[in-house]
Amino acid sequence: MAGPIRILALWCPDWPVVAWGVSADEPAVVLSANRVVAATRAARSDGVSTGLRRREAQARCPRVRLLDRDPAREARAFEPLVRALDAVTPRVELHRPGRASFPAGPPARHLGGDESLAARVMQLVEEAFGSASGPEVRVGVAEGAFAARTAARRAVGGPLIVRPGTTPAFLADLPVSQLRADDPRREELVDLLERLGLRTLGAVAALDPADMAGRFGAQGLEAWRLTWGDDDVPSDAVAPPADLRVLAELDPPAERVDAAAFVVRGLADEFHGALTSRGLACESVVVVAETEHGERIERCWRHEGILSAAAVAQRLRWQLEGWLSGRGAGGSPAHRVPLAERLQGGVVRLELIPDRVVGATGRQLGFWGGRDSAAERARRALARVEGLLGADAVLMLEPAGGRAPGEGVVLVAYDTRQEHPRGSPGAQAKQGVFPLRVEPWPGRLPAPAPAVVHDPPLPAQVLDVSGRRVGVNGRGEPSAPPMAIQVGGVRLGIESWAGPWPIDERWWDATEGRRRARIQAVTDDGVARLYTLEAGAWGVEATYD
Amino acid sequence: MAVAHSHDLSLPALATRIDDPAQRRARVRQLAATLAPVSLSNERTLPVVPALAELLPAGGLARGSLVSVGGSCGAVSLALVLTVEAARAGSWVVAVGLDELNWEAALALGVPAERVVVVRVGERSAATEVMAAVVDAADVVLVGGDVVLAASAVRRLRARARERGSVLVRVQPHYVRAVGAGRRHGATGDDRWDGAELSLHAQAVGWPGLGQGWGHLNGRLLEVAVGGRRGSMGGGQGLLWLPDDQGRVRPPEPDELSRVGVGRVEAGPAGGERLTRLGGHRATGLAGGRSVGPVVPLRPTGTGGR
Numbered sequence: 112m113a114g115p116i117r118i119l120a121l122w123c124p125d126w127p128v129v130a131w132g133v134s135a136d137e138p139a140v141v142l143s144a145n146r147v148v149a150a151t152r153a154a155r156s157d158g159v160s161t162g163l164r165r166r167e168a169q170a171r172c173p174r175v176r177l178l179d180r181d182p183a184r185e186a187r188a189f190e191p192l193v194r195a196l197d198a199v200t201p202r203v204e205l206h207r208p209g210r211a212s213f214p215a216g217p218p219a220r221h222l223g224g225d226e227s228l229a230a231r232v233m234q235l236v237e238e239a240f241g242s243a244s245g246p247e248v249r250v251g252v253a254e255g256a257f258a259a260r261t262a263a264r265r266a267v268g269g270p271l272i273v274r275p276g277t278t279p280a281f282l283a284d285l286p287v288s289q290l291r292a293d294d295p296r297r298e299e300l301v302d303l304l305e306r307l308g309l310r311t312l313g314a315v316a317a318l319d320p321a322d323m324a325g326r327f328g329a330q331g332l333e334a335w336r337l338t339w340g341d342d343d344v345p346s347d348a349v350a351p352p353a354d355l356r357v358l359a360e361l362d363p364p365a366e367r368v369d370a371a372a373f374v375v376r377g378l379a380d381e382f383h384g385a386l387t388s389r390g391l392a393c394e395s396v397v398v399v400a401e402t403e404h405g406e407r408i409e410r411c412w413r414h415e416g417i418l419s420a421a422a423v424a425q426r427l428r429w430q431l432e433g434w435l436s437g438r439g440a441g442g443s444p445a446h447r448v449p450l451a452e453r454l455q456g457g458v459v460r461l462e463l464i465p466d467r468v469v470g471a472t473g474r475q476l477g478f479w480g481g482r483d484s485a486a487e488r489a490r491r492a493l494a495r496v497e498g499l500l501g502a503d504a505v506l507m508l509e510p511a512g513g514r515a516p517g518e519g520v521v522l523v524a525y526d527t528r529q530e531h532p533r534g535s536p537g538a539q540a541k542q543g544v545f546p547l548r549v550e551p552w553p554g555r556l557p558a559p560a561p562a563v564v565h566d567p568p569l570p571a572q573v574l575d576v577s578g579r580r581v582g583v584n585g586r587g588e589p590s591a592p593p594m595a596i597q598v599g600g601v602r603l604g605i606e607s608w609a610g611p612w613p614i615d616e617r618w619w620d621a622t623e624g625r626r627r628a629r630i631q632a633v634t635d636d637g638v639a640r641l642y643t644l645e646a647g648a649w650g651v652e653a654t655y656d
Numbered sequence: 657m658a659v660a661h662s663h664d665l666s667l668p669a670l671a672t673r674i675d676d677p678a679q680r681r682a683r684v685r686q687l688a689a690t691l692a693p694v695s696l697s698n699e700r701t702l703p704v705v706p707a708l709a710e711l712l713p714a715g716g717l718a719r720g721s722l723v724s725v726g727g728s729c730g731a732v733s734l735a736l737v738l739t740v741e742a743a744r745a746g747s748w749v750v751a752v753g754l755d756e757l758n759w760e761a762a763l764a765l766g767v768p769a770e771r772v773v774v775v776r777v778g779e780r781s782a783a784t785e786v787m788a789a790v791v792d793a794a795d796v797v798l799v800g801g802d803v804v805l806a807a808s809a810v811r812r813l814r815a816r817a818r819e820r821g822s823v824l825v826r827v828q829p830h831y832v833r834a835v836g837a838g839r840r841h842g843a844t845g846d847d848r849w850d851g852a853e854l855s856l857h858a859q860a861v862g863w864p865g866l867g868q869g870w871g872h873l874n875g876r877l878l879e880v881a882v883g884g885r886r887g888s889m890g891g892g893q894g895l896l897w898l899p900d901d902q903g904r905v906r907p908p909e910p911d912e913l914s915r916v917g918v919g920r921v922e923a924g925p926a927g928g929e930r931l932t933r934l935g936g937h938r939a940t941g942l943a944g945g946r947s948v949g950p951v952v953p954l955r956p957t958g959t960g961g962r
Contacts, residue, residue, distance in 0.1 A: 489748045489773070492793030496775055496786055504776045508759050508769040519760035522774055557872050559899050560761040562732040592869060607866040609873075631873055633863045638729040639873055653758065655860075655876060656732040 119215040120259035122249045125149035126209025129246040130188040131178050138172050143180035144523040145511050183432040190433030195239035204411045215252050225252045229270035254278040255340040261289050278340035283313030290334055312338040356464040357382045364403045364457025368431045376498040379424035382463045391468045393418045398430045399462040421494050421526050502526050514555045516653045517564035561653035568643055568650025572597040583628040583644055587613040603634035702742040707906045711882050711892045720818035726828035727858035730878040733898050734858045735827045736762045737905055739796045743771040747795035753777050753802035784809045791816050799826045807848040855884035874901040
């Protein structure tokens with residue numbers, strides 16, 4: 112059996128923040144679901160690290176700029192780099208924006224060795240970004256994709272090339288946490304391995320694979336295989352039958368990503384359906400687009416594990432973002448994409464070709480429908496809803512912090528929660544309920560929380576006994592006791608009330624600072640509401656419905 | 657859930673004779689539960705918190721049914737609290753078209769965050785397909801006022817829910833209309849959702865903690881009326897802290913009512929209890945005084961609340 116092939120992996124650290132075009136010297140972080148997913152060097156030097164909550168990050172680095180995660184922008188910004196790599200290889204595989212790899216063998220032979228190839232790649236990357244001071248790019252070459260990615264992560268200050276045949280030795284001394292760095296889903300496994308005293312990949316590699324399989328199942332066996340650098344081509348990969356490709360004609364041609372979005376989802380579902388009907392699953396997929404000018408480009412995306420329909424659709428969207436960048440409604444791309452790098456004209460044809468296919472192991476549902484089947488059924492049905500409404504319309508709850516009603520929970524996209532399960536290995540999920548008041552927010556409203564929050568507040572008037580608007584002075588005192596509320600032509604008498612409670616938030620920040628005053632009142636329709644005075648205007652902020 | 661018991665059936669337990677008939681019957685019931693592959697959907701219920709179970713005729717949410725929750729104030733919280741026990745027991749809860757809902761309140765009432773999915777339908781018109789998919793996904797579906805469906809679509813949806821055994825909870829909140837268009841109690845007319853198996857009507861009758869310029873709300877006393885096609889058999893009505901000052905959901909003690917200025921409980925005409933409303937501080941004499949009758953039956957006599 113041929114050994115694992117040599118792979119060149121390319122890794123841009125903190126791509127989500129780089130894609131925003133933020134300089135490394137400016138402290139900035141990208142947040143997803145209230146957690147830091149990427150940070151600039153300046154922010155890291157202040158102690159910010161991935162996985163921190165927003166509040167902690169702000170505490171460690173008060174001047175930090177907060178950015179939202181924007182996968183479309185990341186894909187757009189990464190595309191020029193991938194195009195540049197086309198000069199050395201036709202077989203670039205993308206894992207996600209910021210990470211790519213390709214077989215190093217043929218181009219290295221052509222260029223005269225791994226060193227020359229790595230140097231050439233660095234040069235191409237520099238050209239793609241237009242200057243030597245572009246974002247940091249790390250390059251590693253080793254046997255097997257996992258080893259190559261690991262090498263790339265450690266390639267600070269120049270490409271790291273692992274000599275042929277020395278990959279297991281290279282991996283042996285590394286901490287077992289590299290497994291987690293490569294795929295966050297291995298968090299629980301790594302945690303267990305560390306607690307068992309297996310701290311290096313070498314220690315894991317020395318185990319009997321039967322023990323790993325027996326103790327940790329398929330995941331353990333896979334990890335064991337990785338520690339030997341043996342990961343790239345699974346032994347059961349088969350050549351996909353030709354009729355598994357799916358294509359869609361776009362008429363009129365799609366000039367913007369949102370115009371093609373509807374097709375994307377259907378195409379991904381069709382692709383996935385065709386595979387599953389044959390009992391197959393796909394590890395990497397080639398996305399092909401043809402434009403109205405006859406231009407044809409293709410790109411290979413792979414995934415650590417099996418691509419679900421949603422993951423295929425996500426990659427297809429990312430790719431379209433990259434190709435159609437600069438025209439989308441998503442604002443200006445971080446790195447200016449030269450015209451020649453973009454597709455000319457609209458996309459008329461999209462095609463998905465399975466690249467590497469394995470037999471689907473699938474999941475056996477509970478015999479009479481156990482709890483697993485409920486979760487599985489929910490997952491499937493919600494994927495359908497995502498297809499209908501878009502991924503941003505299906506959300507899950509994430510407890511957060513905040514003072515105003517409604518700020519205690521943020522809604523995060525369901526599919527990101529599926530991909531990145533929360534923090535420590537299922538610990539919170541095991542507790543059943545997320546801790547709600549771990550960090551008290553001074554100044555927040557006492558319980559009960561209003562069940563309905565109006566955003567923006569409904570316009571209203573709070574009136575005193577003579578029908579004048581109630582004001583609140585700088586000391587937080589009302590000009591007169593409020594006696595009635597005027598809302599949309601209806602006048603409601605106030606039966607009991609409390610406040611005003613002045614809130615002066617972020618007073619140090621000229622743009623985000625807010626001064627408000629709230630009163631709680633029960634009106635004679637029997638409804639308790641929260642009224643807010645901001646900038647001289649009252650509004651109904653929340654209803655205790 | 658039946659499968660979950662299987663490991664309890666260790667062989668020694670079966671091998672030894674059980675002489676106590678009560679134990680034997682319990683054992684047989686346990687075995688039957690383990691072996692029964694299906695049960696008819698209308699025979700199954702989803703659990704609710706004990707305070708509500710007392711009020712509901714089935715003691716829970718009958719699978720496959722439509723529950724309509726409305727009322728002048730408190731309907732949203734009541735709908736949320738209906739889902740708590742089911743979600744804790746592993747059911748998924750999907751909320752559609754409740755964009756203004758404050759999920760912080762839901763978590764505070766005990767809804768487990770990891771079992772809730774929020775679907776925003778917004779302006780998009782795929783509501784029919786979305787609802788069909790959502791009914792497949794979840795045991796409890798909260799349907800907000802923003803979901804507009806044709807009458808035929810509602811019928812199909814209910815049929816699907818019956819088949820799947822999910823509970824549709826139609827939340828007809830009053831808050832926007834009460835403020836916006838000046839419509840008052842219960843005027844949330846969307847008759848396409850009529851004919852619910854169970855309908856709950858919530859009215860806030862007490863807001864303890866709030867004074868005249870002092871204090872803060874620390875609880876909410878709801879009067880919940882149970883009706884609907886199945887509910888009418890029970891016809892229950894009762895008072896409920898949702899929540900009380902400790903964040904719990906429970907029926908109030910009689911002496912608490914006078915303390916919060918809501919009313920007092922007296923012996924009713926036929927041995928039942930009656931709640932007498934007090935005027936309380938509602939005498940400020942401003943416009944729009946509420947026309948609530950002075951005496952409201954608290955626990956009906958005769959048919960019994962449950």
